[in-house]
Amino acid sequence: xxxxxxxxxxxxxxxxxxxxxxVLVTQVGIVAVQRAFPPxxxxxxxxxxxxxxxxxxxxxxxxxxxxxxxxxSNLEAMRRPLGDILAGDRRVILIDRPGHGWSTRxxxxxSTPQIQARMIDEALHExxxxxxxxxxxxxxxxxxxxxxLDHPHRVAGLVMLAPVTHPWRGGVGRYNEIIATPVIGPLxxxxxxxxxxYVLAESGARNVFLPQVMPDGFVKHSATPLLLRxxxxxxxxxxxxxxxxxxxxxxxxxxxxxxxxTIVAGEPDKxxxxxxxxxxxxxxxxxxxxxxxxxxxHMVQNAVPxxxxxxxxxxxxxxxxxxxxxx
Numbered sequence: 001x002x003x004x005x006x007x008x009x010x011x012x013x014x015x016x017x018x019x020x021x022x023v024l025v026t027q028v029g030i031v032a033v034q035r036a037f038p039p040x041x042x043x044x045x046x047x048x049x050x051x052x053x054x055x056x057x058x059x060x061x062x063x064x065x066x067x068x069x070x071x072x073s074n075l076e077a078m079r080r081p082l083g084d085i086l087a088g089d090r091r092v093i094l095i096d097r098p099g100h101g102w103s104t105r106x107x108x109x110x111s112t113p114q115i116q117a118r119m120i121d122e123a124l125h126e127x128x129x130x131x132x133x134x135x136x137x138x139x140x141x142x143x144x145x146x147x148x149l150d151h152p153h154r155v156a157g158l159v160m161l162a163p164v165t166h167p168w169r170g171g172v173g174r175y176n177e178i179i180a181t182p183v184i185g186p187l188x189x190x191x192x193x194x195x196x197x198y199v200l201a202e203s204g205a206r207n208v209f210l211p212q213v214m215p216d217g218f219v220k221h222s223a224t225p226l227l228l229r230x231x232x233x234x235x236x237x238x239x240x241x242x243x244x245x246x247x248x249x250x251x252x253x254x255x256x257x258x259x260x261x262t263i264v265a266g267e268p269d270k271x272x273x274x275x276x277x278x279x280x281x282x283x284x285x286x287x288x289x290x291x292x293x294x295x296x297x298h299m300v301q302n303a304v305p306x307x308x309x310x311x312x313x314x315x316x317x318x319x320x321x322x323x324x325x326x327x
Contacts, residue, residue, distance in 0.1 A: 059091055
């Protein structure tokens with residue numbers, strides 16, 4: 001018995017030592033990542049969060065463009081190249097969603113499109129922006145739809161890139177479900193997620209681009225390593241595991257959306273299937289235009305930025321005369 005006790009004690013000590021080392025590695029990694037990718041904009045206080053906002057482009061150029069990123073990313077994923085291209089002629093507002101990039105959130109339930117829509121509406125009010133054209137990608141398809149439903153006065157137009165809009169079969173990956181589990185999730189997030197993520201980040205991002213080739217330096221230029229920080233990784237997991245229930249609750253209301261909507265998606269997108277999301281959403285919204293491109297993957301803003309810019313300009317060209325007539 002004494003020998004067994006010693007062996008068990010040694011095993012426990014080894015596990016504890018390994019966990020402590022992983023926690024220290026993670027804390028050092030957090031400092032390094034945050035120094036490598038500091039905030040680029042201003043912080044705006046809203047109820048339940050502090051939102052990081054980057055405001056670029058000329059101020060007086062028609063309705064501003066608000067860009068909202070998807071899951072597992074931050075505002076830099078929308079800025080390069082599309083946001084920078086748009087900012088040559090238009091005012092562009094890029095926002096880190098609550099819990100992502102340099103934005104914070106205080107409550108787990110702030111993972112839903114409904115609550116994030118309210119926070120973004122508050123931030124735009126602080127910026128003095130009455131109406132804008134929203135450009136949303138992937139997860140933020142549900143968020144853009146929710147803003148158009150709950151805050152229609154804010155939405156002059158909605159451009160959706162490979163959007164999530166409807167419930168789907170299956171889950172969002174076992175690891176995300178585990179990370180969103182109390183106790184076990186934080187334990188993993190604060191020990192193995194960051195060091196393991198550094199190894200897997202390139203291959204994971206490359207898969208999202210298929211069938212396109214990921215641009216050289218994408219992981220660095222998009223500040224993707226910020227995702228590996230424990231608090232953001234946990235927030236991202238909650239966003240994903242609560243998304244299906246959220247879109248199921250708002251599907252029946254899509255016919256209420258009055259703003260003009262343009263949807264750009266690819267038929268071979270394996271991350272967010274066009275047949276499940278973009279096509280039925282376009283059929284449900286009264287004033288929707290659907291563009292489905294062959295051989296286009298999930299990263300629409302990287303693959304066809306000029307096409308997206310042209311569609312945004314076309315929408316703005318219709319919005320401005322309509323607003324003038326209304327006035």
